[in-house]
Amino acid sequence: xxxxxxxxxxxxxxxxxxxxxxxxxxxxxxxxxxxxxxxxxxxxxxxxxxxxxxxxxxxxxxxxxxxxxxxxxxxxxxxxxxxxxxxxxxxxxxxxxxxxxxxxxxxxxxxxxxxxxxxxxxxxxxxxxxxxxxxxxxxxxxxxxxxxxxxxxxxxxxxxxxxxxxxxxxxxxxxxxxxxxxxxxxxxxxxxxxxxxxxxxxxxxxxxxxxxxxxxxxxxxxxxxxxxxxxxxxxxxxxxxxxxxxxxxxxxxxxxxxxxxxxxxxxxxxxxxxxxxxxxxxxxxxxxxxxxxxxxxxxxxxxxxxxxxxxxxxxxxxxxxxxxxxxxxxxxxxxxxxxxxxxxxxxxxxxxxxxxxxxxxxxxxxxxxxxxxxxxxxxxxxxxxxxxxxxxxxxxxxxxxxxxxxxxx
Amino acid sequence: xxxxxxxxxxxxxxxxxxxxxxxxxxxxxxxxxxxxxxxxxxxxxxxxxxxxxxxxxxxxxxxxxxxxxxxxxxxxxxxxxxxxxxxxxxxxxxxxxxxxxxxxxxxxxxxxxxxxxxxxxxxxxxxxxxxxxxxxxxxxxxxxxxxxxxxxxxxxxxxxxxxxxxxxxxxxxxxxxxxxxxxxxxxxxxxxxxxxxxxxxxxxxxxxxxxxxxxxxxxxxxxxxxxxxxxxxxxxxxxxxxxxxxxxxx
Ligand SMILES: Cc1cc2nc3c(=O)[nH]c(=O)nc-3n(C[C@H](O)[C@H](O)[C@H](O)COP(=O)(O)OP(=O)(O)OC[C@H]3O[C@@H](n4cnc5c(N)ncnc54)[C@H](O)[C@@H]3O)c2cc1C
Numbered sequence: 129x130x131x132x133x134x135x136x137x138x139x140x141x142x143x144x145x146x147x148x149x150x151x152x153x154x155x156x157x158x159x160x161x162x163x164x165x166x167x168x169x170x171x172x173x174x175x176x177x178x179x180x181x182x183x184x185x186x187x188x189x190x191x192x193x194x195x196x197x198x199x200x201x202x203x204x205x206x207x208x209x210x211x212x213x214x215x216x217x218x219x220x221x222x223x224x225x226x227x228x229x230x231x232x233x234x235x236x237x238x239x240x241x242x243x244x245x246x247x248x249x250x251x252x253x254x255x256x257x258x259x260x261x262x263x264x265x266x267x268x269x270x271x272x273x274x275x276x277x278x279x280x281x282x283x284x285x286x287x288x289x290x291x292x293x294x295x296x297x298x299x300x301x302x303x304x305x306x307x308x309x310x311x312x313x314x315x316x317x318x319x320x321x322x323x324x325x326x327x328x329x330x331x332x333x334x335x336x337x338x339x340x341x342x343x344x345x346x347x348x349x350x351x352x353x354x355x356x357x358x359x360x361x362x363x364x365x366x367x368x369x370x371x372x373x374x375x376x377x378x379x380x381x382x383x384x385x386x387x388x389x390x391x392x393x394x395x396x397x398x399x400x401x402x403x404x405x406x407x408x409x410x411x412x413x414x415x416x417x418x419x420x421x422x423x424x425x426x427x428x429x430x431x432x433x434x435x436x437x438x439x440x441x442x443x444x445x446x447x448x449x450x451x452x453x454x455x456x457x458x459x460x461x462x463x464x465x466x467x468x469x470x471x472x473x474x475x476x477x478x479x480x481x482x483x484x485x486x487x488x489x490x491x492x493x494x495x496x497x498x499x500x501x502x503x504x505x506x507x508x509x510x511x512x513x514x515x516x517x518x519x520x521x522x523x524x525x526x527x528x529x530x531x532x533x534x535x536x537x
Numbered sequence: 538x539x540x541x542x543x544x545x546x547x548x549x550x551x552x553x554x555x556x557x558x559x560x561x562x563x564x565x566x567x568x569x570x571x572x573x574x575x576x577x578x579x580x581x582x583x584x585x586x587x588x589x590x591x592x593x594x595x596x597x598x599x600x601x602x603x604x605x606x607x608x609x610x611x612x613x614x615x616x617x618x619x620x621x622x623x624x625x626x627x628x629x630x631x632x633x634x635x636x637x638x639x640x641x642x643x644x645x646x647x648x649x650x651x652x653x654x655x656x657x658x659x660x661x662x663x664x665x666x667x668x669x670x671x672x673x674x675x676x677x678x679x680x681x682x683x684x685x686x687x688x689x690x691x692x693x694x695x696x697x698x699x700x701x702x703x704x705x706x707x708x709x710x711x712x713x714x715x716x717x718x719x720x721x722x723x724x725x726x727x728x729x730x731x732x733x734x735x736x737x738x739x740x741x742x743x744x745x746x747x748x749x750x751x752x753x754x755x756x757x758x759x760x761x762x763x764x765x766x767x768x769x770x771x772x773x774x775x776x777x778x779x780x781x782x783x784x785x786x787x
Contacts, residue, residue, distance in 0.1 A: 144604075148567040150552065161607055165614065165729045173723050203726035216726040226726070 153447040158454055159221070166222045170229035173202060178233035183499045186361045191236060193317060200271030204230070204241055206249035213253065214266030221457040224402030228450075231406035235509035236362030238403040243313045244268060246396035248275030248322050251338055255380035255388055260340065264320065276318035276343075278309035278367050279389050285311075286522050287537075288324070289333035289386050293369065295325040301376035305339060305369045311516070315350045315365025318343050322380075323369065324389050333386035340378050347372040359512040394467045397474040397517045398460060402453045404481035404513055405446055407506040411488035412442040414503055418492050429491070438487050445480040452476060468530040475523035482510040538593040538649040538686065538708075542583045542617070543639055543666075544576035545628070546601055546608040547659040561751040563659075572608050575654025577721035579714040582684050583652050584616050584722070590686060594618045596648075600638055600742050601628045613732035614724035620735070623742035630660060630751050636668035637745030644673050650691070653713040655680045663713070670711035678704055682717025 140157045142164070147154040156164060177198055185192045199205065208223035209215035218226075223245075231238035249268050252260055267273040284290045293307025305325055315321075321341045328335035341348060350365045380388075416439055419430030429435050456473050459465035485507035489496040497504055514520055525536050548554065548568040557564040572580070580597065587593040597612035599605045600623040609620035623638055643651055651673075653666035663679070670677030682701070683694035691706050696717065724732075766775055780787045 146566070148569060150569070161610070162729055162733065165607075165611065165724075165732075166726055169614075169724055169726070169729065198723075201725065202723055207726055211727070216730070218726060218730065222726070 152443065155447060155450055155454075158451070159225075163219075163222050163225055166218070167225040167229055170202065170204070170226050171232070173198065174229050174233040178230075178237060182234045182237070182361060183502070183505065186234065186236070186505050187499050189356070189360045191240065191314075191317065191361055191363045195237065196240075196271045196274065199241065200269065203269070204245075205269050205271060206245040206253075206265065208245070209249055209253050209265065209269075213261055214269040215249070216269075219457075220398065220460040221454060224399060224453055224457050227399040227403040228406035228409070231403035232410045233406075234361050235403065235407055235506065235513055236359045238400075238406070239313050239359065239362050239512075240274075242396050242399050242403070243277055244275055246399055247277035247392050248320065250395050251277075251322055251380060251383065251388065251392050252340070254391065255338060255382040255384075256340075257377070257381050259377070260380070264340070268320075273319045274314055274317055275320045275322065276312050276314040276365075276367075277389075277392065278312050278315075278321050278323045279393075280309060280311050282308060282310045282366075286519060288389065289336075291324065291326060291333075291336070293323065293325040294330075295323075295327050295337065295339060295379075297327070297376075298373075303339065303374050303376070303378060305341065305372045305374065307369050309367040309369075311353070312350070312365050312367050313516075314363050315367055316352050316363045318350075321348070321367065323367075334384075336383075336386050336389070338380035338383040338388060339374060340380065341369070341372060341374055345372050345374060358508045360508075390467070393517055394470050397470045398453075398456060398465075400513060400517055401449070401456070401470070401473040401477040404478050404510060405449045405453065407510055408442070408446050408449070408481040408484040411485045411503045411506050412439070412446060414501060415439060415442065415488040415491045418495070418501075422493070435491055438491055442484045442487060445484060449477040449480055468526060471518065471523040471526040474517065475520055475527065478510065478514050479520060482507065482514055485510055538587055538590055539647055540583045540586060540593060540595045540650045540652065541598060541643055541646065541648045542576070542579050542595060542612070542652040543598045543669075544580060544608060544612055544654070545573045545657045545659075546570050546599060546605045547573045547657055550658060556754055556756060561754050563754070570604065570608070572611055573654050573657045573659070575656060575658070575714060575716065577654075578716055578718050579652040579654045580612050580615055580617060581721040582681075582712075582714050582718045583650070585719060586650065586684065586686050593649075596621060596646075598623065598639060598642060600625060600635055600744075602626055606737060606739075609737055610732040611724070613735045613737070614729040615722055616724075616728060618735065620737040622737060622739045624739055625742040625744055629744065629747045631745075631747045631749040632660075632662045632664035632668055633749070634745040634747045636665050636672060638742040639665065640669050640672035641743045642740065643669065649708045650686065651675070651709070651711045653711070655713045655715045666711055666713040673711070676706040676710040677712075678706055678710065679713045680715040681712050682715045684712060684714065684718060 141160040142157050145157040203216035204226055207216040207218045208220050211217040227238055230241055252264050279288050281291050295303045295305045297303055321343055323339045323341050324336055326335045327337050347370045349368045353364045419435050420428050422429050452473050456465055456469050488503040489507050495501055529535050548570055555564040583595045595617045597609055597617045597620045599609050606622055656663040667677050678693045680695055681693035682696050685692045689708050691710055694701055694703050
């Protein structure tokens with residue numbers, strides 16, 4: 129059987145598949161049988177468990193935490209980390225497809241999973257001690273422990289190297305952490321926070337280390353950030369650390385300078401780049417369906433040239449974005465990808481997704497502004513995604529530096 | 538318990554499909570395939586019987602061309618232990634031909650319970666399960682919406698128009714499953730990866746002679762556009778008259 133044999137064809141994982149009306153560009157042929165099965169399984173879960181409730185959760189400004197056990201049971205948390213720590217041990221491409229399907233539901237739900245997997249489980253896996261890995265990773269994979277990632281501060285967003293948060297080691301080996309973090313996804317409900325803090329020379333980012341701080345620790349507080357008009361179905365919080373004392377073994381021993389949190393971000397950005405294609409797909413599908421049933425003047429609006437141009441542009445950008453993500457994913461699986469590739473990918477895919485969501489909203493006319501439809505929710509959500517994990521501008525500067533060799537930050 | 542569940546790979550009927558050039562089948566180009574809905578319920582019922590009853594083994598069977606192995610692996614990813622692919626070039630329409638191939642494989646297999654979906658959603662014959670029961674000389678219950686097994690006896694609930702009934706039968710037996718038993722579980726992502734490593738045996742299907750064939754297949758006629766006969770309460774008598782005389786629905 130060649131169905132899932134990636135060596136059978138150097139280009140296509142499933143050469144037996146031909147394009148279908150719902151897969152015009154034949155993306156499925158580039159995926160293995162397992163990858164398609166994983167995607168379809170998560171898609172069914174999102175259709176049945178997320179879509180019926182997400183519109184109301186968004187309006188209520190509530191993160192649908194009741195979905196966490198179901199996500200854990202399927203194995204979505206840290207799905208690309210090894211099985212020996214209780215994770216699913218999937219490829220990065222499969223992980224990306226999970227993110228795509230989750231974000232077809234809502235960017236907030238995907239954010240919850242991205243933070244849990246790429247920003248908390250990943251640093252424990254990459255920089256943690258064996259005891260830290262054995263203690264935290266299985267609990268986080270089971271969804272019993274939810275994590276958050278505290279890097280950004282009120283005065284240091286795009287430039288985290290300037291962070292003010294400090295960890296000072298005491299004579300008994302323990303650490304005392306002081307500082308404030310802002311815009312922290314999952315902050316209010318997390319059980320465990322990965323806090324990035326300077327441990328030595330204040331003027332250098334090489335002293336930045338990661339700490340595992342249980343959120344019940346004295347001196348730690350989290351406050352929900354109210355008044356968001358985007359990512360409303362996600363917790364976003366401000367963290368305050370006032371003389372928070374953690375034991376000597378709370379430090380992530382292999383974390384080393386600003387490059388450690390940036391490695392986490394590279395991982396998360398890869399997943400986000402798939403994720404936003406899910407949001408774009410949801411908008412495209414909604415627009416496609418609507419265009420066939422909404423009759424104005426003499427027939428369905430889908431029969432007009434203007435709306436067909438819209439739909440053609442949407443589909444084209446989606447398949448381009450998916451193929452870019454797939455290319456980076458395959459290279460990530462081989463261990464040959466680079467952070468600048470991820471910058472190119474994140475910058476492009478989020479940008480096109482925001483445009484697709486806006487065009488879908490416009491195609492829907494008045495209905496497009498209702499929460500009953502998904503496009504405007506996605507459109508508003510994607511503005512957060514455009515800003516977090518390195519703003520669009522910041523990625524332009526990373527790419528520009530790689531092209532010219534000149535630093536424009 | 539040793540349970541067999543027979544599943545069919547069918548096209549996803551939610552998409553618009555076309556009739557093939559032969560005029561006797563749907564055009565397979567551009568269709569997406571999956572396990573028939575009711576067979577998903579049957580697979581779930583098989584797993585639950587063993588989970589409640591303290592273990593056993595579930596085997597999934599599927600008849601068809603090589604592509605059906607993907608559907609068998611889906612069953613394996615749900616937790617089914619092993620799979621048998623009864624290989625043939627195409628699945629005949631005639632349930633009798635299929636039933637003979639399945640019975641040849643199932644007979645002598647020592648199964649306590651053989652499950653089917655109530656019907657396949659593509660051909661809607663509802664016949665293969667009862668035919669296999671007949672060929673194997675086993676009791677048969679169709680369209681069970683609940684299934685319980687204990688001590689060599691099975692109990693099934695069936696939904697009738699406005700009532701439900703419970704029937705009892707000795708094992709081994711053949712049961713076809715309706716929706717109503719728990720929804721098919723989501724395979725875990727690990728389960729999907731593990732499915733490839735589970736046993737999948739391929740055997741030639743010993744199809745019986747085909748006696749029934751499809752001669753024509755056609756799509757329903759396009760519905761005519763609706764007609765507005767007027768507005769307001771004054772029009773009700775006319776509407777009633779047309780529904781009685783023209784549409785003949787009253
Ligand atoms: C919903 C949400 C969730 C988030 N979750 C997390 C989280 O879980 N953990 C976490 O640590 N952080 C999180 N963030 C923070 C996010 O990463 C920051 O918002 C982001 O890095 C931008 O920082 P800033 O908001 O301070 O904007 P600023 O850095 O102040 O940027 C303002 C503007 O200036 C531009 N700009 C900045 N520098 C330059 C330059 N050199 N040249 C040209 N233009 C420039 C930016 O592109 C932007 O347009 C989250 C943010 C949001 C909105």
